[in-house]
Amino acid sequence: MEIFERIEDRGYPTDYLLSRVRSRRMLYRNFIAGESPVEIWRRLLKEYRWIYIQMNETLRNIFQRFFIYFELRTIFMCLRYKKGEYEKIEELLYFSLLSDDLKELLMGSDIMTAIGGVGDAFLSISDRFVGLKETFIKDGLRGLEQELTNVYLENTIDSKLHHTIKDFFRYIIDSRNIIAVYKHIRWQMHDYPSFVNGGSVREARLRRIFERRDISGITTLVQKLTGIMTDAGNIENSLLKRTTRFLRKAARDPLCIGVILDHLWKCYVETIEAEMIH
């Protein structure tokens, strides 16, 4: 089973899309809005779908891992809405880039079949995705979400990627790992957080911070990474700013894919802000 829908390549040159996205970045601000989380996420997916359709095959290959990463959240939202809110699932999947087979399974009534289908689809990328059903039975939906995202990120960072996309995923992994340590300390959990390999911060350092239950160690680390004075309540925001700053810098080269990546990320940040207001 395939993860993504097959959309015909219209053959638009890369320069065309770079230029179009650059204009779009300047023209539209705060255009991701909505009344509900479903509507907000749907608006983001609509923009992502539009950009994906405009891409030629080369660009699609470069950005595929990025789009799949964000479609993971669509999958998780669909699975969460399986407790009777089927109209929301249909609404969510309308602009999704997921394949028709996968959409059909996600819209179906049986959660185990849907998870099985998701597992089969991801097995086409790597055999690291084996055992998702067992994870769901053992740890529930939250455990499944964590496992699938972590394995996906590890698999992505190990694969051959464009250097800007690779750096972007490294930033994402760092953010996830640091936030995981922070939450585990704050909620006084005794188990080690499950770290994702491939970030720029070594796992040993994160483990040390966790063992010492050292919140100030996390803020020092975040300050060092971001260059922003951070307090414990602002860690997530600082890490988001770090990624935003990296992508803004990448977008300064007008002929580089950083322009597209920056726009996609900007839309995502707007989505987070819209969800917080909601």
Place this chain on the structure above:
Amino acid sequence: MEKVLIALAAALAIGLTAIATAWAQSRIGSAGAGTLAEKPELSGTIIILLAIPETMVILGFVVATMILLMIK
């Protein structure tokens, strides 16, 4: 032999500039199409930008003509 070299020089003068113009115009053209799709009011600017590389091939043509006139 001299005539052959002069003709070759003229061919290179027009040929290379034509290739450079074509390459530049293809990129400016596609980028311009992208900009126009979002901002149609910029059509005048895009046409001017698209015409700028044309000067290369015109100059190439002038140089090639001057070289060929040297044969006589």
